[in-house]
Amino acid sequence: MFQTSIYQNRRGILSKNIQDGILVFPANRELGMNFADNVYHFRQDSTFLYYFGIDQPDIVGVLDTDTGEEIIFGDELSIDAIIWMGALETLASKCEKAGIKDVRPKKELAPFLEKAKRNQAIHYLPPYRHDIQIDLSLWLDLPINLVNKKASIPFIKAVVAQRSIKEEVELVELRKAVDITNQMHLKAMEMAQPGVEEAEIAAELQRIAQASGGQLSFPSIVTKNGEILHNHYHGNTLKEGDLLLVDAGAETAMHYAGDMSRTMPVGGKFSQRQKEIFEVVYGAHQTAIEGLRPGERFLDRHLAAAAALTDGLKDLGLMKGDTQEAVAAGAHTLFFQCGLGHMMGLDVHDMENLGEEYVGYTDTLQKSKEFGLKSLRLGKELEKGYVITIEPGIYFIPQLIDQWKANKHLEQFINYDVVETYKDFGGIRQEEDFVITDNGYELLGEEIAKTVEAVEKEVSR
Amino acid sequence: MFQTSIYQNRRGILSKNIQDGILVFPANRELGMNFADNVYHFRQDSTFLYYFGIDQPDIVGVLDTDTGEEIIFGDELSIDAIIWMGALETLASKCEKAGIKDVRPKKELAPFLEKAKRNQAIHYLPPYRHDIQIDLSLWLDLPINLVNKKASIPFIKAVVAQRSIKEEVELVELRKAVDITNQMHLKAMEMAQPGVEEAEIAAELQRIAQASGGQLSFPSIVTKNGEILHNHYHGNTLKEGDLLLVDAGAETAMHYAGDMSRTMPVGGKFSQRQKEIFEVVYGAHQTAIEGLRPGERFLDRHLAAAAALTDGLKDLGLMKGDTQEAVAAGAHTLFFQCGLGHMMGLDVHDMENLGEEYVGYTDTLQKSKEFGLKSLRLGKELEKGYVITIEPGIYFIPQLIDQWKANKHLEQFINYDVVETYKDFGGIRQEEDFVITDNGYELLGEEIAKTVEAVEKEVSR
Incomplete structure (x- = not known):
């Protein structure tokens, strides 16, 4: 990861450019080749990497441009998982390196969005992965074939403006x-x-x-x-x-x-x-x-x-x-x-x-x-x-x-x-x-x- | 591919073991890593390979165990695609090697299943890819979270019985x-x-x-x-x-x-x-x-x-x-x-x-x-x-x-x-x-x- 301030600055500029509603950044998941657990090499979503730098599957970043809140939704490894995968760096530690202190269990995301969408616009980028399409469809109660059409153009434009100019x-x-x-x-x-x-x-x-x-x-x-x-x-x-x-x-x-x-x-x-x-x-x-x-x-x-x-x-x-x-x-x-x-x-x-x-x-x-x-x-x-x-x-x-x-x-x-x-x-x-x-x-x-x-x-x- | 008769025999045995309704075999698709067109190496579904042997994305095999019909739904390359991808073997030729003469455009699959499901059971295996979950949800008018639960146990058992014994x-x-x-x-x-x-x-x-x-x-x-x-x-x-x-x-x-x-x-x-x-x-x-x-x-x-x-x-x-x-x-x-x-x-x-x-x-x-x-x-x-x-x-x-x-x-x-x-x-x-x-x-x-x-x-x- 780069220095913490890099990610903080990037998110700060993005929030200022949008200034309305909630930005949702789903990280990528592992993808099965010929069965669910035989996975391709993991590739994180690039925009997620740009704003958070955390190279881990199955987490979701949320920025509230109205309140300034920054949250990562995701779960720590269980002791069972540690047996199979070793003692990896905790999600909380990675989030801290990205400048984010508010880490919540993944299961709290759906109710969070359910509540937020009553009063705030929810912005997301057009998903290219089908699992993310399904997630957005369920979180936002959208028919699956409308998910990509409803992606946020202001969010797209703000991300393009930032990512185009290399630091x-x-x-x-x-x-x-x-x-x-x-x-x-x-x-x-x-x-x-x-x-x-x-x-x-x-x-x-x-x-x-x-x-x-x-x-x-x-x-x-x-x-x-x-x-x-x-x-x-x-x-x-x-x-x-x-x-x-x-x-x-x-x-x-x-x-x-x-x-x-x-x-x-x-x-x-x-x-x-x-x-x-x-x-x-x-x-x-x-x-x-x-x-x-x-x-x-x-x-x-x-x-x-x-x-x-x-x-x-x-x-x-x-x-x-x-x-x-x-x-x-x-x-x-x-x-x-x-x-x-x-x-x-x-x-x-x-x-x-x-x-x-x-x-x-x-x-x-x-x-x-x-x-x-x-x-x-x-x-x-x-x-x-x-x-x-x-x-x-x-x-x-x-x-x-x-x-x-x-x-x-x-x-x-x-x-x-x-x-x-x-x-x-x-x-x-x-x-x-x-x-x-x-x-x-x-x-x-x-x-x-x-x-x-x-x-x-x-x-x- | 193996000899044509291998695939014909395998499908014949399977049909006989099920003897009721339509079997649907979705081939795998290409999967994007960090955007849709930057794909992981293609991995065909193994059961599709076992019964059809065709190592090509985005096609669907259908066996009607009531009538004996065998169909592949999929599209040939356009001349535009040939410019970018070269003159590849046609789908029709590959299907022939698998012993299948009935090849239809992909867009005919949804209406085919729509009609079939009125009179016949539709069997499918539990999908491990999210795009296939979405397909089945749309084809069969099932909520996405029920797709895997409704997979066909007779189909699963018949496939396991065959694939377990290696030829x-x-x-x-x-x-x-x-x-x-x-x-x-x-x-x-x-x-x-x-x-x-x-x-x-x-x-x-x-x-x-x-x-x-x-x-x-x-x-x-x-x-x-x-x-x-x-x-x-x-x-x-x-x-x-x-x-x-x-x-x-x-x-x-x-x-x-x-x-x-x-x-x-x-x-x-x-x-x-x-x-x-x-x-x-x-x-x-x-x-x-x-x-x-x-x-x-x-x-x-x-x-x-x-x-x-x-x-x-x-x-x-x-x-x-x-x-x-x-x-x-x-x-x-x-x-x-x-x-x-x-x-x-x-x-x-x-x-x-x-x-x-x-x-x-x-x-x-x-x-x-x-x-x-x-x-x-x-x-x-x-x-x-x-x-x-x-x-x-x-x-x-x-x-x-x-x-x-x-x-x-x-x-x-x-x-x-x-x-x-x-x-x-x-x-x-x-x-x-x-x-x-x-x-x-x-x-x-x-x-x-x-x-x-x-x-x-x-x-x-």
């Missing part, structure tokens, strides 16, 4: 996460040799994250089919000439995320074609980074990267026509179907459960519904303290190419005959993590191999 | 799981050296399980505090003289479990005291195994192991008095607080979600409520084809010793003065997996180091 103590944790993530990617490069199975590399990445005392921040992508954007299949064996795309990150013991991608040549040498596409992605990556500063819209960095990709693909004969017109028409989305990046913090897609319309956009800048832009999670102006990823890529998706080509879609910008010859290429992505500073940006962690030469060298060690 | 194809998978589990334990022994962190070993065990294409079958216990029975803390660094208790297992790609325990001396040499307790546990382990055969009550093997432990502890001066009387009084439970073992199969505690009263006991042999015996998951007569674990242990739990001693509990059987000197000892467990054969038992997999000498040798390699 210095958070940046220290985020740099740790990136340091471990760097080790993972360097190891993947070392292992990218013919005959190695994707599953072996994925397992080794998880080992590194766990051996550091944390976890993975998301399920690793380790694939020779990098064109499949969310590919969690690890069943292939690598062979000379393959590209291996690795998108993986560590989560520290305090649950801050890293998230990076590298694409590497199996065996250590990019082919001419691989090198050319790699350098287009690299160029777009650098273009995107250069403009990072407070006040810059992330949407504009996305479009700048799209233009750089388009220029590069024109040079290689895959695209044609005026770059700005091509980007405006979305022609680049045949190759770059997703967004340039996203916020990162306690969640790898930070605060995604609170809604992209609040985290990445504003009342005046709303998310586009167009193919490509609809996958851009962050569009609004950057502020000092935002932590973001930059991750342009080029992906040759055979089904998409076939579909567009059959419809002659945007053929004024695309040389389909040339594109056709890339259908077995796969995909390339490069991703790093940045914090926005007073005048620009800072890379989190050390820079590891990202040029053709540097990546080839790491693979060939 | 030859299942034994092949279980042996694979144990083979990988053996590798994990041998690696733990190799790593059990001063200066190594528990977390490093735990991470390596997970790596081995995953690199084999599977997962862990349960969260690993890797601890120098072996007296804490369900200890998932991995924050200690090992030092010379520590005991390291490892209880861990692999799950194969087809989701069959292994589950073994070994206790090893950090650095390679047991102390005299450690050796003595180790050998008592070893002796009880061998005693338990010797009597394994069809018709033998597992409860009696548990009591035989308890007697062997008591004899051993008497020899060491920790216990005293008549062994049978001590066991009958539960005096051994100061040291052996849990059960001798459990069923194993698609779940590491096989079918635990269906209820121990059906899996481990019968109408005439009900589970004891006494301390110790209440933790014995399996009591009933063994049958050919049962797969079980044998895992006696001795655990010195300071809080429990203090509590008993303060109450002079069973002091006619316990030399508290001697026990007092063992309060910092920790715990020792030894665990292997067996299948019951025509006349006895067979160890699953190869036997790995289990004597004092053999374990010391593995650690010292």
Whole structure:
């Protein structure tokens, strides 16, 4: 946990921002895999961690913004439980570290809310866990299918405003996460040799994250089919000439995320074609980074990267026509179907459960519904303290190419005959993590191999 | 997947055993860790796997035992989803491999059940996932807190009867799981050296399980505090003289479990005291195994192991008095607080979600409520084809010793003065997996180091 005052300050600011009613923060529970007691690794809710820091299941935080009351509802271990689980730190002690003295049995929560809701508004965030949906449905006497719709927008907005600006103590944790993530990617490069199975590399990445005392921040992508954007299949064996795309990150013991991608040549040498596409992605990556500063819209960095990709693909004969017109028409989305990046913090897609319309956009800048832009999670102006990823890529998706080509879609910008010859290429992505500073940006962690030469060298060690 | 006929046969037997109404099998869903789309590794429901073999989330199997109809409700991937997830095998193709031709869109399930429930009984198993509780509540118009109470006992009993007797194809998978589990334990022994962190070993065990294409079958216990029975803390660094208790297992790609325990001396040499307790546990382990055969009550093997432990502890001066009387009084439970073992199969505690009263006991042999015996998951007569674990242990739990001693509990059987000197000892467990054969038992997999000498040798390699 951080110092007590950190949590107290955060809650104080939140209370002041809401100034009406009761805020309810359900911690996460353990979740059974194949039966109730065979559980996945416990992951606390990130907003709960942010305001309370207590990494324990099955407790609920309550802030009364009218009276200033701060309560944790939860139960101490019984002597029976101590026999099975050891003498753990008491809940009361953890609460004290979070600056909370009022700890009550869990069974008192329902009557507490029952009484409070007669006179006060009850605010909660939209739950992404089904057990919490059931809890809220029962506590607040709401039909289960209305629970998420009735989540509090003022609460969401106040949390987003706070969590978006990373404090210095958070940046220290985020740099740790990136340091471990760097080790993972360097190891993947070392292992990218013919005959190695994707599953072996994925397992080794998880080992590194766990051996550091944390976890993975998301399920690793380790694939020779990098064109499949969310590919969690690890069943292939690598062979000379393959590209291996690795998108993986560590989560520290305090649950801050890293998230990076590298694409590497199996065996250590990019082919001419691989090198050319790699350098287009690299160029777009650098273009995107250069403009990072407070006040810059992330949407504009996305479009700048799209233009750089388009220029590069024109040079290689895959695209044609005026770059700005091509980007405006979305022609680049045949190759770059997703967004340039996203916020990162306690969640790898930070605060995604609170809604992209609040985290990445504003009342005046709303998310586009167009193919490509609809996958851009962050569009609004950057502020000092935002932590973001930059991750342009080029992906040759055979089904998409076939579909567009059959419809002659945007053929004024695309040389389909040339594109056709890339259908077995796969995909390339490069991703790093940045914090926005007073005048620009800072890379989190050390820079590891990202040029053709540097990546080839790491693979060939 | 196994051959189509395996699933067809299993469903045929089940239908015949129930012969009334509709059986509903909800597959598991993906579960979000810290937001909906950041998911834990997918784990299919084991009963769904047993009858359908389809390892895909968010589908539902329905068997009509009156008409013989067999349906899978679920949706094929959209072209949009293919862009993000690649061209995966279609649901229709997977269903065909399971012997099911009738595949319908998921949205048709609710009206189907709505109609069916007017004329037919709807059977379902008790859900351990909250999303499935919500589904059943909505489909069957049941208050959420009644869903588990209304689960079908005939369905539970019929599934338990089938899944308890392992088929030859299942034994092949279980042996694979144990083979990988053996590798994990041998690696733990190799790593059990001063200066190594528990977390490093735990991470390596997970790596081995995953690199084999599977997962862990349960969260690993890797601890120098072996007296804490369900200890998932991995924050200690090992030092010379520590005991390291490892209880861990692999799950194969087809989701069959292994589950073994070994206790090893950090650095390679047991102390005299450690050796003595180790050998008592070893002796009880061998005693338990010797009597394994069809018709033998597992409860009696548990009591035989308890007697062997008591004899051993008497020899060491920790216990005293008549062994049978001590066991009958539960005096051994100061040291052996849990059960001798459990069923194993698609779940590491096989079918635990269906209820121990059906899996481990019968109408005439009900589970004891006494301390110790209440933790014995399996009591009933063994049958050919049962797969079980044998895992006696001795655990010195300071809080429990203090509590008993303060109450002079069973002091006619316990030399508290001697026990007092063992309060910092920790715990020792030894665990292997067996299948019951025509006349006895067979160890699953190869036997790995289990004597004092053999374990010391593995650690010292």
